[in-house]
Amino acid sequence: MSGASDQLLVLAERLRIPVTNTLMGLGGFPGVHPLFLGLLGMHGLYQANKAVEEADLLVAVGARFDDRVTGRLDKFAPKARIIQIDVDPTSIHKRVNTDVPLVADARQALGAILEALGEYPPHDQAARRLWLERIAAWRAEGALDYRRFAPEGPEVIMPQMVIETLYEKTKGLDPIITTEVGQHQMWAAQYFLYEKPRRFISSGGLGVMGFGLPAAFGAQVARPEALVIDIAGDGSILMNIQELVTIVEENLPVKVAVINNGCLGLVRQWQELFYDRSYSGTLLGRGPDFVKLAEAFGAKGFRASTPAEVGPAIDAALAAPGPAVMEFIVSRDALVYPMVPAGGGLGDMLPYKTSPTGGPPDGTGRTDA
Numbered sequence: 032m033s034g035a036s037d038q039l040l041v042l043a044e045r046l047r048i049p050v051t052n053t054l055m056g057l058g059g060f061p062g063v064h065p066l067f068l069g070l071l072g073m074h075g076l077y078q079a080n081k082a083v084e085e086a087d088l089l090v091a092v093g094a095r096f097d098d099r100v101t102g103r104l105d106k107f108a109p110k111a112r113i114i115q116i117d118v119d120p121t122s123i124h125k126r127v128n129t130d131v132p133l134v135a136d137a138r139q140a141l142g143a144i145l146e147a148l149g150e151y152p153p154h155d156q157a158a159r160r161l162w163l164e165r166i167a168a169w170r171a172e173g174a175l176d177y178r179r180f181a182p183e184g185p186e187v188i189m190p191q192m193v194i195e196t197l198y199e200k201t202k203g204l205d206p207i208i209t210t211e212v213g214q215h216q217m218w219a220a221q222y223f224l225y226e227k228p229r230r231f232i233s234s235g236g237l238g239v240m241g242f243g244l245p246a247a248f249g250a251q252v253a254r255p256e257a258l259v260i261d262i263a264g265d266g267s268i269l270m271n272i273q274e275l276v277t278i279v280e281e282n283l284p285v286k287v288a289v290i291n292n293g294c295l296g297l298v299r300q301w302q303e304l305f306y307d308r309s310y311s312g313t314l315l316g317r318g319p320d321f322v323k324l325a326e327a328f329g330a331k332g333f334r335a336s337t338p339a340e341v342g343p344a345i346d347a348a349l350a351a352p353g354p355a356v357m358e359f360i361v362s363r364d365a366l367v368y369p370m371v372p373a374g375g376g377l378g379d380m381l382p383y384k385t386s387p388t389g390g391p392p393d394g395t396g397r398t399d400a
Contacts (some may be wrong), residue, residue, distance in 0.1 A: 032093070032155045033118070036060065036228050038091065038141035045148065047159050049166055053094050054220055057231040062224030068166065071099040071174055074217045077173020080369065083108050085165070091115045093137045093265040096127040097236055106376025116140045120289045127284040139237040173369065173382055176219060180396070188338050190215065190361040194222040194262070196341050197288060200349065206258040207232065207250050211243040211267030214296035217367045219262045222372045241270025244287065248274055251283045257350075258286070265291040265318050278354045286348050289321050292363045300366050304381075305373075325356035334358045 036059050043050050043066050050060045051071040060067050069076035071083060083089065089111040094100065101107040107127060115122075115129040116137055122130040133140055177191045194215075209232040210216040210224060216233060225231050232250060234242040247261040261268075268289055278285050299313035301303030331351040335344040341359065348355040369380040 034134050034228075035092065035138040035141050036134075038138060038145060040064075042141055042145055042148075045145075045152070046054070047149075047158065047163065048090070049082055049163065051075070051083065053100055054233065055235045056094065057220060058228045061226050063226065064187065068170075072377070073102065073222065073387075074367050074369065075100075075371075075377070075380075076221065077369055077380070077382060078169040080371070080380055081169045081173070082166055084376070084378045085112075085371055086111045089113045091129075092141065093117060094259075095122050095125065098126075099236070101377075102371045102379070103374060106279065106378060115253040126214070127168040139225070149346035158209075166192050174331075174394070175368075177368075186337055186342060188335065188361045190292065190359070190360055190365050191218050191222055192338060193288065193290060193335075193359045194218045194343055196346055197260070197262070199221045200342070200345050201258060202226075204258045206260055207254065208231065209233065209243040209246040209250060209259070209261045211261070211263045211270075212238050212240045212297075213264040214292070214300065214365075214367050215262050215264045215290040216254045217268075221367075223262075240267040242267075242276045244268065244278075244285075247287070248278055249285065251278075251285050252281075255283075258283075260288060261284045262288050263290065263323070264296060264297045265289055266315060268321075269319075272328075275328040275330055275354065275356075282353050284340065284352065285354050286351075287325075287354075288345075288348075289356060290361055291314045291318065291321065291358055291359045292361050293317060294363055296363075297367070297376070300370075303366070304370075321356055321358035331355040332358070334360070336360045 039060055042048070043060065049066050049068050051068040052059055053071060057070065068082055071079045086108060087110055089108045091113065091114065104126065113129040114131040114133065115125065116133045116135060116240040117123060118134070118136050120134045123129060123134060175191070177189055205227065207230050208219060210219050215357035232246050243261040243263050246355060247259045251259040268287070293315050295313040295315065299310060302308065302310050302313060322334050325332035331348065332355065333347045333355065335341045344357050348357045369382050371380045372376060
């Protein structure tokens with residue numbers, strides 16, 4: 032929020048410090064940078080969570096140590112001394128005790144640190160190289176390799192593949208991504224790489240289903256020249272889909288990608304993993320025809336039901352001059368991994384290869400209630 036991204040990049044590169052972002056900080060460090068570890072926390076990437084677990088020094092810049100980041104507090108960064116920079120003094124020692132608290136604006140603090148460092152390099156290049164090699168091994172071990180666990184065969188769309196394809200087709204267009212709340216939100220945080228600040232707009236800790244479409248509306252008005260995409264779930268989008276009326280009336284070129292898995296996916300995931308697949312209120316069925324719904328509002332509608340149709344549907348929506356809705360019929364059984372269970376620390380995360388129910392991690396072989 033203070034515009035400190037440039038200073039953060041310089042500091043990380045000068046001292047060769049790996050960087051992880053909170054959900055609301057995505058884009059604060061370039062997503063394709065070799066020092067970037069990805070998202071941290073409950074659905075954080077394997078290498079990010081492992082690095083925080085094993086680090087001997089943690090520098091927190093404008094991060095409030097919320098529970099989705101830390102997991103179990105007595106297991107959070109157990110080996111690290113912590114430097115915390117925050118403009119709000121009430122955020123210091125609020126949940127995590129810090130060794131060096133700095134109450135300051137992030138941009139001013141990082142600028143002062145860089146000035147004090149001068150051209151000072153890491154004092155132990157060999158130790159830093161070994162640390163980065165360990166992180167590279169974690170990155171390889173915990174790769175987001177969802178394809179190995181496609182639960183329903185090669186002709187069913189995996190939702191992660193939709194996000195990956197959307198990223199590949201738009202990464203040169205400097206898109207602004209908004210999200211609703213749910214599995215699609217976490218996949219958008221994991222698989223879409225944000226190169227600049229303020230390109231990922233989500234409700235964060237407020238957890239607001241229905242946030243993404245009006246947020247995209249607002250972003251498009253503020254940045255009429257930008258490509259704005261709302262990545263939505265079939266449950267969340269229905270909370271505020273009436274905003275399409277105004278978007279169409281104003282002819283705003285907002286694009287909506289509906290990840291339709293026929294359920295309230297994130298709650299269903301908890302029911303599957305921790306409540307013996309006792310599904311209650313989460314299996315929605317087919318739901319509305321989002322293509323016809325888009326057309327009823329006056330927008331363009333496109334659908335992909337197989338992996339081969341994903342790319343063409345995105346191309347058609349991007350080429351449409353006004354608002355467009357893309358509906359992707361995806362696997363209902365795909366889960367968001369890694370995942371830190373409630374009450375666990377970052378080191379207790381469940382990677383793709385692990386399931387607390389003893390079965391395949393994606394729900395293969397489940398029986399519906």
